[in-house]
Amino acid sequence: MAQIRRMDCKVEVKSSADRFFDAFNTKAHLMPKMSTRLISDVKLLQGDWNSLGSVRMWYYASQGKSAACKEVRENVDEKNRTIVYGILEGEISNYYKTWKSTLNVTPNGEGSLAKWTIEYEKQNDHVPEPLNYCDFYAIWSKDVDAYLLNAK
Numbered sequence: 001m002a003q004i005r006r007m008d009c010k011v012e013v014k015s016s017a018d019r020f021f022d023a024f025n026t027k028a029h030l031m032p033k034m035s036t037r038l039i040s041d042v043k044l045l046q047g048d049w050n051s052l053g054s055v056r057m058w059y060y061a062s063q064g065k066s067a068a069c070k071e072v073r074e075n076v077d078e079k080n081r082t083i084v085y086g087i088l089e090g091e092i093s094n095y096y097k098t099w100k101s102t103l104n105v106t107p108n109g110e111g112s113l114a115k116w117t118i119e120y121e122k123q124n125d126h127v128p129e130p131l132n133y134c135d136f137y138a139i140w141s142k143d144v145d146a147y148l149l150n151a152k
Contacts, residue, residue, distance in 0.1 A: 009116040009134035013145035015114035021081040021105040023144050036145035068092035081105040097121040114141045
């Protein structure tokens, strides 16, 4: 019987919580510049860059291969620095029936803690746990952090 699973991926960054959250909340169009190792392009397909329900197509590197996914912004809570993204289609859908990523950013000392929560349902029992996506989110977070620190 299929079930929704959950995995948390935590990354400490040096940027302030507000600045780091803002990069993901309002600057998706700049992600190819912020994370050149992972994000090759992002295109707006529906809505505007920052509205709920907006749909974007991401082109990225996953495990050394080019991949793409269509994502929708499902929810944003600016007060709690939280964004929820849903995957509509793409490489991830080949392995997981459902996929939702939530980014929550909290102050942590002089920097912040970026917590990515993945909620997913495997296509079948042979599909591995998405540990490589925790690595992806960690690298992406560190890349964005480095960009923000250098852009002061």
